[in-house]
């Protein structure tokens with residue numbers, strides 16, 4: 016009994032260290048009557064197990080410790096940014112006495128991998144607990160799963176920027192180790208976010224060097240808010256010549272049949288000191304059973320809610336990107352500049368100027384190309400007056416992307432900067448506008464010095480692919496756009512091209528600014544995977560023609576940005592349009608907008 020008393024004291028001490036709320040548990044255990052100390056009867060064990068249950072409920076509230084087969088639907092999501100403990104199973108000091116087993120974060124290592132359903136189940140349970148507890152935007156998950164389907168129920172998180180699809184092979188594992196090392200190096204720059212790396216099993220060709228990197232990450236991890244859940248640690252001898260030691264700062268779970276042994280938690284010990292020469296206790300002196308996998312329907316429901324919370328949390332409004340110094344305060348002499356979104360909280364500005372004369376935006380249908388074009392368009396028109404900026408808006412989507420910019424019976428406003436607004440996807444008209452721009456280029460080349468004080472011309476095209484695919488007009492459009500791309504920048508003529516496929520090199524080679532939306536990885540160099548698994552409303556903005564960079568290096572030319580959905584606030588958008596219209600001379604006097 017003295018041993019059980021000792022490990023209870025140790026458990027309480029570990030909890031006290033690990034959790035800010037441990038005072039409650041400590042007080043309860045301290046309140047255990049001294050006259051009962053040393054009691055060996057089962058009643059006392061039951062009583063202590065009951066006290067541990069109460070302590071666990073305090074230390075792991077809500078999703079962190081609830082029985083997952085019976086969590087009330089009202090249990091709130093996203094309550095904290097940094098949980099210290101998570102429930103992993105249940106210990107049975109007696110057949111009919113039990114208490115929850117909590118593991119500190121830390122890391123968690125299982126000596127078997129996720130081929131053992133108990134490991135797969137607990138990994139899913141712990142992932143769900145931590146995801147459901149984390150405040151929106153505070154937890155990112157990366158997973159390795161050679162089988163490919165063990166985290167399938169978490170799929171709603173893929174597009175929400177929380178958890179991309181798990182990697183299944185060694186190159187994927189290596190990329191995640193790179194990312195985790197980068198995370199540790201940059202830890203100080205984001206003290207409020209945590210990265211969780213879950214390894215269900217080692218991919219087949221994993222090398223000992225990869226495992227050595229993981230061991231180093233385990234050492235550095237918790238201080239940098241990196242936590243590891245590792246199935247298959249220590250790795251099987253076949254994978255490694257020298258068997259790696261225990262994973263630093265991890266609670267080690269050893270699989271027996273049918274129970275498991277919970278190793279001593281990092282920095283703590285469940286047993287009283289043993290006299291020299293006697294074997295040290297291997298861990299919690301009670302058989303434990305790991306938590307079973309939560310139902311897929313539960314995981315799915317929670318993940319869908321988390322995805323929508325994340326999208327709402329990171330939602331930007333167009334107003335947040337517009338210039339604060341009033342309408343038309345910009346000077347376009349050396350180029351145009353516009354805020355396209357935010358990276359973290361920092362505004363991301365892009366230029367249409369000599370070094371970055373044209374932009375290319377690629378994204379799958381529905382990725383947000385029109386939304387991004389509209390916020391660029393409103394940004395430009397708010398910053399520069401019509402004397403400095405002329406716009407040509409061409410729309411081949413068939414959905415009237417720019418139809419708000421021409422006067423209608425219900426709304427007579429128009430955009431004072433616009434020289435042409437294509438409202439039907441007429442390819443002949445589109446080519447006509449491009450011919451006009453090519454003529455303008457020729458005139459500028461003949462009469463104006465490069466860069467001069469002529470108004471900047473910006474041609475926005477949404478979506479370029481149908482025009483280029485047109486048998487009759489595509490070739491000429493391609494040739495005109497190629498000329499404008501090659502020569503226009505030096506004469507103040509700029510292209511902002513959105514497409515769902517990559518246009519020809521003649522057009523794209525001059526587009527140094529590449530913006531990849533979801534499904535738009537083609538905007539980047541084939542070796543640059545930065546755009547994999549982008550969430551709606553986010554983009555990778557690259558100002559070096561899509562090139563990546565050395566692995567792990569900070570890429571100053573590439574940023575992950577959030578951009579607004581202008582459709583989300585039609586009233587504000589109409590207000591801004593009318594402001595621009597009024598500033599540009601309309602409505603005619605006496606008319607109200």
Ligand SMILES: Nc1ncnc2c1ncn2[C@@H]1O[C@H](COP(=O)(O)OP(=O)(O)OP(=O)(O)O)[C@@H](O)[C@H]1O
Pocket residue numbers: 378379380381382383384385386387412414478515551552553578579580581582583
């Ligand atoms: N920043 C954003 N955040 C959240 N939702 C967005 C964002 N931008 C666009 N959306 C939504 O995504 C949907 C598609 O947007 P949009 O029409 O701009 O895509 P698209 O790429 O132009 O599509 P298509 O190729 O079909 O023309 C819209 O319902 C829009 O409201």
